Amino acid sequence: MVTYQVQFVDQVSSTPAVRLDLNTAPWTTREGTEFGLPELRRAVVSSVLVDGDRYPAAAYGNRTLSLLLRVDAGDDDAEATQLQRLYRELDRKDNVLLFRPGTSAPVYFRTFRCGPDRVQWDPFTKEVRAQVPAEPFAVGLKETLSQVTVPNDPSEGTTLNANPYFETNASDWSAVGGSVVRSTAQAHQGSASLLLTPDGVTASVEARATAVSASVGQQLRSQAWVRCAVARSVAVGVIWRDGANAPLTTSTSTVPVAANTWTLIDTSATAPASTAFAQLVVGMGSTPPGSNTLYIDEARLFEPGTGPAMFFDIAGGSIRGDVETPLFLSVLAADVVVTGRRQSAIAVRRRGTPSAMPLVLQAEAMSVDVDTSVQTDSAMSGSGANFARTTFAAPAMNRRLYLVNAFPATPSVDARGTYRVFARVRKSVSGDVITMRLTASYNGAAFNGDTVTLPSGIEPRWVDLGLLPYPVGYDPVTDGYSGSTLAVTGSALSVWAARSSGSGNLDTDALLFVPADDRYCQVQWAQWTGPTSLVLDSSANAAYGVGASGELAPTELMELAGLPPMVTPGQAARVVFVQDVGSTSSGGDSRTGSTRITPYYWPRYLHVRPVAS
Numbered sequence: 001m002v003t004y005q006v007q008f009v010d011q012v013s014s015t016p017a018v019r020l021d022l023n024t025a026p027w028t029t030r031e032g033t034e035f036g037l038p039e040l041r042r043a044v045v046s047s048v049l050v051d052g053d054r055y056p057a058a059a060y061g062n063r064t065l066s067l068l069l070r071v072d073a074g075d076d077d078a079e080a081t082q083l084q085r086l087y088r089e090l091d092r093k094d095n096v097l098l099f100r101p102g103t104s105a106p107v108y109f110r111t112f113r114c115g116p117d118r119v120q121w122d123p124f125t126k127e128v129r130a131q132v133p134a135e136p137f138a139v140g141l142k143e144t145l146s147q148v149t150v151p152n153d154p155s156e157g158t159t160l161n162a163n164p165y166f167e168t169n170a171s172d173w174s175a176v177g178g179s180v181v182r183s184t185a186q187a188h189q190g191s192a193s194l195l196l197t198p199d200g201v202t203a204s205v206e207a208r209a210t211a212v213s214a215s216v217g218q219q220l221r222s223q224a225w226v227r228c229a230v231a232r233s234v235a236v237g238v239i240w241r242d243g244a245n246a247p248l249t250t251s252t253s254t255v256p257v258a259a260n261t262w263t264l265i266d267t268s269a270t271a272p273a274s275t276a277f278a279q280l281v282v283g284m285g286s287t288p289p290g291s292n293t294l295y296i297d298e299a300r301l302f303e304p305g306t307g308p309a310m311f312f313d314i315a316g317g318s319i320r321g322d323v324e325t326p327l328f329l330s331v332l333a334a335d336v337v338v339t340g341r342r343q344s345a346i347a348v349r350r351r352g353t354p355s356a357m358p359l360v361l362q363a364e365a366m367s368v369d370v371d372t373s374v375q376t377d378s379a380m381s382g383s384g385a386n387f388a389r390t391t392f393a394a395p396a397m398n399r400r401l402y403l404v405n406a407f408p409a410t411p412s413v414d415a416r417g418t419y420r421v422f423a424r425v426r427k428s429v430s431g432d433v434i435t436m437r438l439t440a441s442y443n444g445a446a447f448n449g450d451t452v453t454l455p456s457g458i459e460p461r462w463v464d465l466g467l468l469p470y471p472v473g474y475d476p477v478t479d480g481y482s483g484s485t486l487a488v489t490g491s492a493l494s495v496w497a498a499r500s501s502g503s504g505n506l507d508t509d510a511l512l513f514v515p516a517d518d519r520y521c522q523v524q525w526a527q528w529t530g531p532t533s534l535v536l537d538s539s540a541n542a543a544y545g546v547g548a549s550g551e552l553a554p555t556e557l558m559e560l561a562g563l564p565p566m567v568t569p570g571q572a573a574r575v576v577f578v579q580d581v582g583s584t585s586s587g588g589d590s591r592t593g594s595t596r597i598t599p600y601y602w603p604r605y606l607h608v609r610p611v612a613s
Contacts, residue, residue: 005100006033006067008089012096012108012602014141020089022069026082030127032068035099035109037606038136039063060136060323065097065109067130079126083119090114090130099138104611107138137604143320144600148312150577152593154360154424154510155381156309157221157302161209161280164300166192172210176283177202188225188262188297189594195295198288206283207296211241214278218271221383222253224282224299227262230292234284236265238301241277248272252281262297264592268304268383304383305360310512310579312597313355316572321603326538327565327575330598333534333545336525336579341556343582344595345420345462346536346575347520348565354574356414358470358490361407361511363388366495370398379460380509381424381591390497390506397435397451397498401508406442406490416477416488418469418517421449422462422581423495424509424589430456432502438465438511440491445473447491459588460509462581467516514576521562522581526555533598538564567601575599 006023009016023029043057069086073079089095093113100106112133120127162172167190170182175196183195198205214220224236237252251269271278280301284292319325329346336342349357362382364374372390380387390400408415421438438449450466469475471488478485497506514520523543525534531545531553543560545553567573577597580589603609 003102007098009096009098020085026071026073028070030068030070034066036063063134065132065134069128071126103608105609107605107609109134109138140603140609142602147598150312150595151309152579153381153591154309155304157304157306159300159302160212161301165190166194174208177205180207186295193295193297197293198290200290203287204285205288206281209280211277211279214271214275216271216275221268221302221304223266225262225264225297227295228257231259236282237267239279239281240275242274243276311574311576314573316570319567319569321569322606323604324566324568325601325604327567328600329536330533332596333531335595339586340584341524341527342580342585343524345522345578345581347514349515349574350568350571352414354572358408358513363508366401366403369400370394372400388508392499395499397496399494400497401495403493408490411487411489413485413487415470415490417515418467419513420516421465421468422512423465424462426460426507429502429504430458432504433500434506435498437496439494440472442472442491447472455583461588519563519565521564524559526558528555
């Protein structure tokens with residue numbers, strides 16, 4: 001078994017084609033071959049007013065691979081041929097050098113064009129020395145993480161019931177007064193759904209999920225997309241059960257649906273006394289005939305506000321390598337391609353406990369002020385009274401919503417940072433000229449955000465209210481020489497709005513706090529329908545389309561502004577993905593939509609690769 005490999009190969013792959021093996025006859029790698037380390041370059045700031053220097057920034061430079069090679073083919077002409085093969089590999093504009101010094105897994109250096117520095121040719125020795133320039137880091141094989149579904153609804157919650165999407169089977173579901181099977185004839189998401197067929201004699205026909213644990217007073221949300229063969233009423237809700245699994249009561253929402261049309265039914269309810277279990281149910285009453293077949297998809301029971309909403313998490317132990325590396329995102333084109341082009345905001349938090357950072361503040365959690373009241377609308381996130389409406393009887397710039405206590409309420413090191421704050425808002429009249437502003441204050445320290453004019457249209461949209469620092473004012477970060485990170489208190493917040501022309505209302509749903517002090521970018525996706533997925537290439541700061549067979553698919557130029565995400569070995573990361581923060585995409589922000597994303601990366605190494613990392 002070969003345990004020491006130095007090879008020029010055609011690509012970074014587990015089975016690359018070898019262009020030239022430098023440690024197999026007639027070649028040998030000689031003492032003096034070194035793969036070195038990249039230089040860490042630092043920006044230095046100094047002053048005669050303080051002792052010492054500071055390093056506000058640092059970055060690795062390229063490295064040089066020193067190769068000392070001997071060729072012994074037993075014939076001068078054969079050796080000359082081998083040397084020519086080496087020269088041609090060195091002369092490539094870019095190349096890949098595989099290096100495995102006895103380890104279980106190799107690393108791959110991406111090299112640049114060069115020539116030999118010295119050639120020794122005499123009757124006894126044929127040796128070549130080459131100083132090969134290379135990128136700073138060696139890379140390992142591509143690592144693909146599991147596909148994630150990122151919901152658009154900021155009040156999303158973790159799905160409690162099993163098998164909500166029916167992509168594989170119909171397990172964990174049963175029928176009352178009929179039958180249920182997995183079907184690929186219709187699907188709202190993915191390629192399959194659950195088909196409920198009535199028996200024609202039972203008064204109430206239902207598809208029921210396996211009951212899950214619940215507690216008294218817990219608010220749960222029942223949600224399902226349904227498609228019936230005829231126009232009729234369909235109910236979605238929950239059966240509350242006691243500790244013996246006996247039914248207590250049922251909380252459902254019954255909605256009329258059009259024939260052969262996917263309709264979302266969404267309802268919330270609070271668990272009554274004696275509740276121990278909750279069971280998601282989708283059904284039809286009035287003794288439906290067998291022809292009233294019902295397709296069911298994305299049938300979920302969840303507790304609002306428990307996530308994941310508009311983000312996905314990456315565990316610290318799941319990232320291999322020695323240093324940070326670009327995170328690539330493959331986004332299903334069907335989720336982001338629309339007329340007018342979606343624009344997504346993407347950010348990453350990699351320090352502390354990312355899951356503890358502030359993210360969403362619902363408008364109904366704030367106090368209402370001038371001409372503003374809390375109301376209910378299923379197009380808005382949350383449940384019950386779930387948004388704030390401003391009527392502008394006083395149209396000048398006034399405070400419309402405010403929060404007396406700080407957000408977040410509990411001081412935390414994870415609250416620290418600069419956030420780009422988006423408001424999910426909706427105008428009732430497209431042409432109204434409405435402006436908004438966010439302000440923050442804490443113990444006399446105040447921050448006034450920019451005044452922003454809302455785009456035209458009556459669709460709900462995420463509107464950029466600008467940057468907000470936590471804390472407001474000076475931040476020493478640590479407690480002197482202790483190195484102990486100081487906790488940060490949130491700020492009291494106010495939302496101001498004015499209507500300078502028009503006659504309509506402004507509806508405010510929620511505020512979203514997107515971290516903008518690490519890696520933050522906005523991507524305007526293509527609207528061509530050719531690609532099956534769109535790739536955010538964080539190494540090239542670009543985006544492109546990919547077809548069903550992995551081929552490059554033509555698209556419009558997809559504009560990218562800012563810094564796309566990176567991940568760090570050993571450090572957990574939260575990647576925030578806001579599907580649409582643009583002003584021109586058709587339909588605006590869909591609360592019920594979601595984005596399917598497959599993250600992947602290439603681990604980067606300083607020298608060699610340990611077997612498990």
